[in-house]
Amino acid sequence: MQETILLPLIILLPLLGFAVLGLWGKRMQEPTPGIVASALVLGSFVLGVVLLAQGGARWGLEDWLPGIPLSFALDNLSGLMVMIVAGIGFLIHVYAIGYMHGDAGFSRFFSYFNLFIAAMLVLVLGDSLPVVFVGWEGVGLASYLLIGFWYADRVNGDSARKAFIVNRIGDLGFLLGMGVLWANFGTLSISELREAIAPEGELAVGLNNAALALAAFLLFVGAIGKSAQVPLMVWLPDAMAGPTPVSALIHAATMVTAGVYLLCRNSFLYFDLPDVSFWIVLIGMITAVYGALCAFGQTDIKRIVAYSTLSQLGFMFVAAGVGAYWVAMFHVMTHAFFKALLFMSSGSVIHALGGEQDVRKMGGMWNYLPQTRIHGLVGALALGGLPLLSGFWSKDAILAYSYEYSPVVWFVMLLVAAMTALYSMRWFVLVFLGKYRGHEHPHESPSVMTWPNHVLTLGSLFAGFVGLPYVIQYKNFLEPWLNKVIVHHEHEKLPVLEEWTLILVSAAVAVGALYYGYRFFQAEAAGRLPAWFVRFQEASLRSFYADDVYNALIVKPLKSVAKILFDADNGVLTGFQWLGSVTGTLGGLLARLETGYLRFYAAGLLVAAVLLILVGVIR
């Protein structure tokens, strides 16, 4: 680990892009802002890789706030994230040059994009929780700006606001979690906390376990908000209001993975707290099931993918909860590839159809889009977990670890995996197969949009091979590399037979579900679905009424109470004025004594004089 000023430069490059494009972007010709922004992100990526190859780096400034340093660290874990954020982010930037072509806010878009990357890099590299928090809220801001990018439409503004406010609920958890750690350990530097809590990879003795659990739980609340877990999941589908590259960025490279990253980064808090970990597993499972169920009913091409993200994030949380932190990161990585690919091929379809997003008016794209169809197919299969594709390996690893944790969890997650395969096929079938049901003239995207997808397709195909299960007699690169820096308990390896059984079961389930989905949803394209499924889809489309429940139970009451209180606050003032009028009345009584008759006053004087002298002489 070297001390080097180059480390903050990784962050400063996109930040510079944000400032320059924000101030002068309007004066640039169209592709220039996009090229500048992409180049800067590529610069960050290269710099990150170079520094990582040199064995990591750190940089810090003491006492940024009293007792709190401004410090950054690049180790294997944050290095992996830097590569995902800047690498995938770069591809999305390039894609966006084509996608945002001709938009009035072209330079503004790339300025926000660079801000997003910069904030995410701060989050990833921060070695002090407040610094992480700077990035944490920074991505919140950037997502707010980007979701509401087309702000003239009220719905977009509302969605952006919703995302920001719901995220803030999680942020409060993060803030309070820091409060607990500060009160108990007197430091918020991650490396110092790690030394204090888990030196040598074992929990230190004599710790206040209740405080530790509280801190862990509160930070987890923060992760719930940012990673859109149940019950704070409502913002993520609405975030589709932004342009498609934004969705890709939020779902693949930045933002939602931050919660998972936070758990892994602070695994020293969680690894020996079974209670908190249980909650993480539970929340992850609920989210996975909920996301998968919601994905079936969506009619918006992007919302299907959005709910799939919800479900996949649930997988990652389960992985973190069962203690397989490296697996969570593994899934973050593979997911980044295929999710970016899915979004960007959705974007290509939307682009081809002149802005149409309703899958009921798509279909038959197989015949129109010769390159995007491959992207879409690979993305859907990887998401669905077709064996040998990247999604299969990471999901299989999660299933294996959860089997070790509890067969119940394994079974539920296996069901979700099957559902994943089903709805990913639904997406693919409705968009690409069958006959075209709309009236546009679809055309393939320009190469600036297809090339990033080519790269991502390769990633979706092969990225899984860095983390193969041990029974396949081939080197697992990722596990030892990440476990060097993640505090964790060593797992007993499952017996070879059991491991193979699990792999084969999950492979069979995936293949079977993919095939069944392929058949079943061709019926939907033709409008021949069983009645029970249609009813189920109606509920699913409305996300099982989560928004309505929240509005009725939380938002509306809060608003009406606010109105009541607002008027009541004038009552506070009136109360004080009433006090004043009491004084006034008393004063009025006294004022009656002011008769205006001089002799009356003189009489008072006389009486007072007599009394005073009396007091004087008696003493």
Next chain:
Amino acid sequence: MSWLVVSALLFAIGAYGVLSRRTAILVFLSIELMLNAANLALIAFAKQWGSLDAQVVTLFVIAIAAAEVAVGLGLIVAIFRRRETTGIDELRGLKG
């Protein structure tokens, strides 16, 4: 000593006058009476204590009384010109 008692009685009579008289001039006269009662007390004390300072103070009281009368009577004349009266019950500008 006995003059002190006389002075006290004079003072009280003056106070009675201030309260009972209804024209400004007579109220004023009563006040002069009270001032003289005070002077008498001073002179009596001077005699008892053998101090000339008290007599000096008496002189000052007389001088200040003269100034007071000059201004006071001026006021009465001025008020009379505006209100056509010297009755103090008719001057109620201080009413609250």
Next chain:
Amino acid sequence: MNYDALMHVGLFLPLLAGIALLIWPSLGRTFAVAAAGVTFLLAAWLFAGAQGEGAGYASQTLLLEPIQMYYALGLDGVGLMLWLAVSFTTLLAVYIAQVPIRMLGWALLMETGLLGIFAAADLVLFYVFFEATLIPALLMLGLYGGRERLKAAYTFALFTLVGSLPMLAAVFAVRYLGGAPSFLHADLAANPVSGAAATWVFLGFLVAFAVKTPLFPLHAWLPSFHAENHPSGLADAMGTLYKVGLFAFFKWAIPLAPEGFAQFQGLLLLLAAFGAIYAAWLAFAARDWKRLLAYGGVSHMGLGALGLFSGHADGVTGALFLLAASMVYTGGLFLVVGRIAERTETLEIGPVRGIAKSAPALSVLTMFLVMAMIGLPGLSGFPGEFMALLGAWKASPWLTFVAFTAVIAAAAYALTAYQALFQESPNRTVPDLTPREWVFGVAVVASTLLVGLYPKMFTELIHPVSEALAKLLGGGA
């Protein structure tokens, strides 16, 4: 370099300039800006000087021998930071607000009062500044305010004066009951009152300072004060600077009667927490910008108060930092709202929509300040809020939790109002920033960023002072 002289000049320059401007309005805005600018430069010079020497300034001259009252000024790190904030915000306000020229004179008079409040090292002198500042504030409201201005001014004056009387009693009580030889801060702090006297002395201070914090329920004067003031925001910005309650608690009330503070600490924490969430909640229902900002300010001061009353050094540092930062961003927001009101001719939220289309730079500027207000990390609102939270958690986790739900509410009310005005489909075209407003905007944004990204600049000056207070109260770091 004789820094003490700079301090005296800086304190009285605005007063003289203000008087001159009231007598000869033809001197014009340039003169006012120049005076405010020089004052700011002097404050910055003093600040830079202290950076090098690591200590503050002090100067004293005996003024009234019989009661041992001094003309004594002292600027430690806290005072310097607040001097910078006050002089900077005044400069911004005088520079940008479109008001009758004489009003600028009143603003400058007010600046001297404010600087005096933060510099006074003698309790009687402090009291004089504390009360004298009221006069220009009232006059600005009474002379240039809106339709209901006299009622608002009456309310404001009433709250303030009701607070002042117990404070005056406390001023004398703290010296004579404590047995200090003079009214100097150092003497008083060395002889704090104790026992039942401490309770009463603190109570006397409490009422006056709670009005100016403002602490629930003594905030009631604030919304009408802001709503009725001149729409330009000049008086609102100056009024924001006048919210000196936290500082006064920190410098006078707590160190002079620590036992009294201990008696009220629980109650104060409760009021601060409740006020924070209560005002944030109310802001959500506000229908005009000024009331929104007024309630937002009450909410943030509640968070600051929670940090201060925690009695822990980090909380105290956070409170003071938040106070200084909020002066700049809240003042800036009032001024920006004034510029918007001049374009749209209304302060109401709702009738005018979508002006980001025609005025993008204005929308970015507003967004910046709104984000600073809701405590986005990296901007000036965050370090204070965060440190306050760290300190408050040590004192009372539950209240901290309750109070800091206000940060969620802050996002809700601020962004809702922002969206209503700037976003959605436009129904109005307004001009974008003028060159003058660009200068203003760049200055305020730069300061917000600088302070937010490098808080060390101030924290290293104020934290030692906070630690001293925390030690006095028996709390740890």
Next chain:
Amino acid sequence: MSFAELLAAALLLLSALVVVRASNAVHAALALIANFLVIAGVYVGLEARFVAMTQIIVYAGAIVVLFLFVIMLLSAAQANVGKDMLPGLQVPAVVGALGLAGVLTYAVTRFTAPPNPGTLGGGLPQALGPLLYSPEKWLYALLVVGFLLLVATIAAVVLVEPERIVPEKVIKSASEELKEMVER
């Protein structure tokens, strides 16, 4: 007390009662002159001769005469003018005056004089002069009083100067003025 002294005391009280009870203001003023002359006599007896002379010249000779002038100028000899707005005040006035007499009498009888008081030198100017004009004693007070007399003289002249008297309506109340200022 000698017979002369008793007589003087009686005269004093009697004339004082006339001052406060006479229904004719001229009578009251004349009774006051009588009262002052008797007091002057008493002063002589109490070794205050210079004060006695001053009393006669200033009080009896100048002040009360001034009163008489004003009474005649304003034709205000009638004491009971207009309506008595406070008829109920008579009883409290008597009671109050008696009370005052009581407490004052009680108060002045509680002093015990020093056994060997100094001599007053008859209260002649030779004795008073050094006191009045020495800076350590009363010189500055004397100057101040002299200045006060000057001011009072000027004030009296200004007060009765006819043009200075403004008709009532022109004077605005303070609140009206504030209101106008605010509206400007």
